[in-house]
Amino acid sequence: xxxxxxxxxxxxxxxxxxxxxxxxxxxxxxxxxxxxxxxxxxxxxxxxxxxxxxxxxxxxxxxxxxxxxxxxxxxxxxxxxxxxxxxxxxxxxxxxxxxxxxxxxxxxxxxxxxxxxxxxxxxxxxxxxxxxxxxxxxxxxxxxxxxxxxxxxxxxxxxxxxxxxxxxxxxxxxxxxxxxxxxxxxxxxxxxxxxxxxxxxxxxxxxxxxxxxxxxxxxxxxxxxxxxxxxxxxxxxxxxxxxxxxxxxxxxxxxxxxxxxxxxxxxxxxxxxxxxxxxxxxxxxxxxxxxxxxxxxxxxxxxxxxxxxxxxxxxxxxxxxxxxxxxxxxxxxxxxxxxxxxxxxxxxxxx
Amino acid sequence: xxxxxxxxxxxxxxxxxxxxxxxxxxxxxxxxxxxxxxxxxxxxxxxxxxxxxxxxxxxxxxxxxxxxxxxxxxxxxxxxxxxxxxxxxxxxxxxxxxxxxxxxxxxxxxxxxxxxxxxxxxxxxxxxxxxxxxxxxxxxxxxxxxxxxxxxxxxxxxxxxxxxxxxxxxxxxxxxxxxxxxxxxxxxxxxxxxxxxxxxxxxxxxxxxxxxxxxxxxxxxxxxxxxxxxxxxxxxxxxxxxxxxxxxxxxxxxxxxxxxxxxxxxxxxxxxxxxxxxxxxxxxxxxxxxxxxxxxxxxxxxxxxxxxxxxxxxxxxxxxxxxxxxxxxxxxxxxxxxxxxxxxxxxxxxxxxxxxxxxxxxxxxxxxxxxxxxxxxxxxxxxxxxxxxxxxxxxxxxxxxxxxxxxxxxxxxxxxxxxxxxxxxxxxxxxxxxxxxxxxxxxxxxxxxxxxxxxxxxxxxxxxxxxxxxxxxxxxxxxxxxxxxxxxxxxxxxxxxxxxxxxxxxxxxxxxxxxxxxxxxxxxxx
Numbered sequence: 066x067x068x069x070x071x072x073x074x075x076x077x078x079x080x081x082x083x084x085x086x087x088x089x090x091x092x093x094x095x096x097x098x099x100x101x102x103x104x105x106x107x108x109x110x111x112x113x114x115x116x117x118x119x120x121x122x123x124x125x126x127x128x129x130x131x132x133x134x135x136x137x138x139x140x141x142x143x144x145x146x147x148x149x150x151x152x153x154x155x156x157x158x159x160x161x162x163x164x165x166x167x168x169x170x171x172x173x174x175x176x177x178x179x180x181x182x183x184x185x186x187x188x189x190x191x192x193x194x195x196x197x198x199x200x201x202x203x204x205x206x207x208x209x210x211x212x213x214x215x216x217x218x219x220x221x222x223x224x225x226x227x228x229x230x231x232x233x234x235x236x237x238x239x240x241x242x243x244x245x246x247x248x249x250x251x252x253x254x255x256x257x258x259x260x261x262x263x264x265x266x267x268x269x270x271x272x273x274x275x276x277x278x279x280x281x282x283x284x285x286x287x288x289x290x291x292x293x294x295x296x297x298x299x300x301x302x303x304x305x306x307x308x309x310x311x312x313x314x315x316x317x318x319x320x321x322x323x324x325x326x327x328x329x330x331x332x333x334x335x336x337x338x339x340x341x342x343x344x345x346x347x348x349x350x351x352x353x354x355x356x357x358x359x360x361x362x363x364x365x366x367x368x369x370x371x372x373x374x375x376x377x378x379x380x381x382x383x384x385x386x387x388x389x390x391x392x393x394x395x396x397x398x399x400x401x402x403x404x405x406x407x408x409x410x411x412x413x414x415x416x
Numbered sequence: 417x418x419x420x421x422x423x424x425x426x427x428x429x430x431x432x433x434x435x436x437x438x439x440x441x442x443x444x445x446x447x448x449x450x451x452x453x454x455x456x457x458x459x460x461x462x463x464x465x466x467x468x469x470x471x472x473x474x475x476x477x478x479x480x481x482x483x484x485x486x487x488x489x490x491x492x493x494x495x496x497x498x499x500x501x502x503x504x505x506x507x508x509x510x511x512x513x514x515x516x517x518x519x520x521x522x523x524x525x526x527x528x529x530x531x532x533x534x535x536x537x538x539x540x541x542x543x544x545x546x547x548x549x550x551x552x553x554x555x556x557x558x559x560x561x562x563x564x565x566x567x568x569x570x571x572x573x574x575x576x577x578x579x580x581x582x583x584x585x586x587x588x589x590x591x592x593x594x595x596x597x598x599x600x601x602x603x604x605x606x607x608x609x610x611x612x613x614x615x616x617x618x619x620x621x622x623x624x625x626x627x628x629x630x631x632x633x634x635x636x637x638x639x640x641x642x643x644x645x646x647x648x649x650x651x652x653x654x655x656x657x658x659x660x661x662x663x664x665x666x667x668x669x670x671x672x673x674x675x676x677x678x679x680x681x682x683x684x685x686x687x688x689x690x691x692x693x694x695x696x697x698x699x700x701x702x703x704x705x706x707x708x709x710x711x712x713x714x715x716x717x718x719x720x721x722x723x724x725x726x727x728x729x730x731x732x733x734x735x736x737x738x739x740x741x742x743x744x745x746x747x748x749x750x751x752x753x754x755x756x757x758x759x760x761x762x763x764x765x766x767x768x769x770x771x772x773x774x775x776x777x778x779x780x781x782x783x784x785x786x787x788x789x790x791x792x793x794x795x796x797x798x799x800x801x802x803x804x805x806x807x808x809x810x811x812x813x814x815x816x817x818x819x820x821x822x823x824x825x826x827x828x829x830x831x832x833x834x835x836x837x838x839x840x841x842x843x844x845x846x847x848x849x850x851x852x853x854x855x856x857x858x859x860x861x862x863x864x865x866x867x868x869x870x871x872x873x874x875x876x877x878x879x880x881x882x883x884x885x886x887x888x889x890x891x892x893x894x895x896x897x898x899x900x901x902x903x904x905x906x907x908x909x910x911x912x913x914x915x916x917x918x919x920x921x922x923x924x925x926x927x928x929x930x931x932x933x934x935x936x937x938x939x940x941x942x
Contacts, residue, residue, distance in 0.1 A: 203855070227446065228449045257838055258839075286726075286727040288708065289596070289714045290596065291706070291714075293442075293593075293595065293841075294598055295442075295443045295444055295716060296714060296715075296716025296718075296722050301708055303728055318782050319783060320716070321443045322422070322446075322447075326443060326838070327442075327838065332847050333850075335847075335849045335850070340691060340849070343703055343731045343734055344732055345701065345703060346701040348700070353698065362702075364699070365702070365744060366744060369748065371682075372656030372682055380656060381657070382640065382654045384645070385601055385660055385661075386597075386606075386662050387594075387598040389601070390712025390714060391601070391603065391714065391715060391721070392712045393758075394601040395606075397660055398604065399630060400658075400752075402626070403632040404745045405748070406634070408635050408637060409608060409645060410607070410608060411606060411608050411640070411642040412598070412601035413661070
């Protein structure tokens with residue numbers, strides 16, 4: 066089956082949308098509300114294309130490719146539509162002194178699209194009528210109504226992926242906003258603080274509270290989450306030698322498909338916590354006292370060898386850790402077996 | 417897991433037993449939610465009405481510790497109604513007759529009298545499971561943390577085998593690993609009976625291989641597993657202990673007995689990133705780097721080896737665990753090689769174990785690399801047993817229901833199960849330092865049914881004492897419709913009011929895994 070995109074006949078599979086086919090052959094179509102993990106809704110109207118035989122422009126994210134359909138993704142008509150649409154978004158969005166949608170540290174695709182496609186008529190800025198939950202004491206998720214374009218990607222993620230339905234589009238008309246039941250704080254809602262709303266927000270209206278105002282690192286470091294056994298891939302953002310933010314790699318690229326949970330995304334405060342152990346310690350007269358590595362290692366070696374001498378190698382026990390790396394577990398059992406001569410080595414999650 | 421996490425979304429039936437997936441493995445739960453949205457049937461077997469039951473087609477709310485009765489009754493139905501995959505059983509398995517005989521009397525009505533699950537529900541679920549091709553079993557510690565944990569696993573395996581759900585995409589037998597690198601730690605030989613790559617220490621050929629590689633004579637005797645080791649401290653058989661990255665005092669059952677045991681140990685080394693309760697007994701404390709401060713690999717539930725990369729420097733003088741272990745080995749006179757990076761350690765391990773022989777740090781991409789991966793050009797293995805069971809023929813293992821070690825009585829009339837919550841993680845050394853976790857769950861609580869609360873004159877939010885034969889702690893009542901009457905549930909995260917003071921250290925016959933999921937307690941006003 067073939068669909069004609071900008072004059073080119075392109076193969077497609079039944080059920081594919083025009084957007085999917087067009088992106089596959091390298092067409093650049095802007096979107097705000099579109100997100101791989103969510104059902105397409107055609108809400109933002111940025112992805113409109115011409116479909117031969119259709120009087121109006123049609124959203125390519127919901128329009129299914131059909132045999133022989135003739136699609137145009139670039140034309141004067143589409144450009145004009147996009148510019149007027151962007152003007153209207155900008156009029157209802159916080160702008161900087163150049164009149165561009167504000168950059169809030171995190172990315173803002175609306176700004177990127179204004180810069181790429183330009184705007185149409187200069188419309189007066191509208192007063193902000195979308196409510197925020199000022200009293201929301203949750204420590205992780207910040208909502209900035211000024212930056213919201215009501216694409217509802219966050220609401221749909223909360224429904225379709227996390228399935229807890231903590232947030233919804235509430236109020237009507239110009240007052241429509243992202244809210245909760247009775248506008249309670251997220252801690253009192255069914256929210257599980259997974260932060261998926263942040264990951265899918267195109268404009269940075271939803272952001273991480275702990276790193277508010279800190280831009281994402283230009284080259285985050287790919288690693289693996291240290292909590293449960295799912296093995297989510299994480300991107301670690303480091304600013305001035307400190308871990309400032311944990312984000313998920315894009316959907317479709319890793320085992321977690323763009324998702325993280327509350328622990329993976331937010332529970333990294335322990336990393337730079339003042340309680341972290343920083344110096345080796347040895348117990349003297351009943352008290353653990355700071356010492357040098359050399360002394361600590363010698364004391365440990367002497368103590369363990371002493372037990373081995375007095376009671377045999379099998380009087381020693383080595384508790385390895387499923388929290389540590391594979392290499393470290395390998396070295397721990399090698400230490401127990403080769404250096405001390407016992408197989409008394411097991412890891413903590415032996416279930 | 418015999419299968420892989422990304423396969424879950426394509427399943428037509430999910431049988432989740434003993435796993436509170438949406439709290440303990442939230443991202444796997446997202447895949448399950450996706451499957452259900454697509455139309456997959458979801459069956460949850462759990463004593464609590466956990467979140468997943470909201471979207472489940474069937475909730476089998478069995479009494480804690482009665483899984484064998486439930487599962488043998490399912491097998492009874494499948495065999496009795498001739499839903500067995502005979503071709504698979506003949507071709508790929510042995511000993512089916514033993515299980516057939518074992519479940520002959522395990523009628524759903526008998527199981528109902530033990531589990532409390534209606535017989536017709538058991539029949540419906542058994543039929544659904546047997547007649548759905550892409551039907552996967554997902555379980556975790558609700559299955560294994562019992563004195564009959566091994567029997568539970570046998571029963572699940574029997575169901576998988578008799579219905580031919582092995583080697584099929586989106587089906588299989590899938591234990592969800594509780595921690596980031598449980599799989600990797602086992603793979604690497606942190607086991608009293610296995611060298612790296614599951615080579616037995618009792619096998620002279622394997623021993624010779626490792627003796628040659630490591631240049632040291634190795635003990636032919638199998639070591640103690642963790643539960644035995646912990647008990648051996650009290651018996652004076654373990655006199656020196658090296659603990660890396662676990663707060664054993666918080667994590668192991670029956671805390672008071674643990675404390676007694678640790679007091680008898682002559683010398684204790686603790687290597688960790690944050691202060692732990694076990695440090696109270698330490699003679700030497702070695703400060704370690706956490707996961708964002710070092711390189712290496714973690715292996716997840718679906719055997720996926722993935723990279724861990726250093727992003728920041730460790731605080732103060734803290735060092736990566738691998739460096740400390742090498743330094744210590746040299747300090748006791750063992751010539752540990754001077755590795756410059758963990759990838760060299762991995763290469764040494766891979767060279768010694770066929771399962772990972774084809775894996776190097778450099779080869780691991782965004783999707784990881786799933787073992788078995790025997791050669792450098794092998795793509796890794798997404799689904800195990802696709803060409804029939806790896807070991808040739810899979811063996812059916814009969815199991816018979818027997819009650820848990822400690823049952824409720826007049827003095828301790830409630831059954832306590834324990835587990836993890838969404839917001840905290842195990843000993844909570846890390847999450848008790850996270851604002852959100854503290855805002856959601858600041859202190860220990862005991863979930864109970866309103867009948868049980870009312871009977872004791874307790875109300876939601878009241879501070880109470882929870883006591884077992886082994887200890888007593890304080891907690892706050894959380895009256896919850898999730899509970900079965902007669903059952904209570906507590907998280908294991910809070911060091912000041914430690915749930916493991918209550919739990920029973922009785923272990924499974926085969927694995928010694930302790931019965932964290934069933935012990936008898938009483939709750940009374942504080």
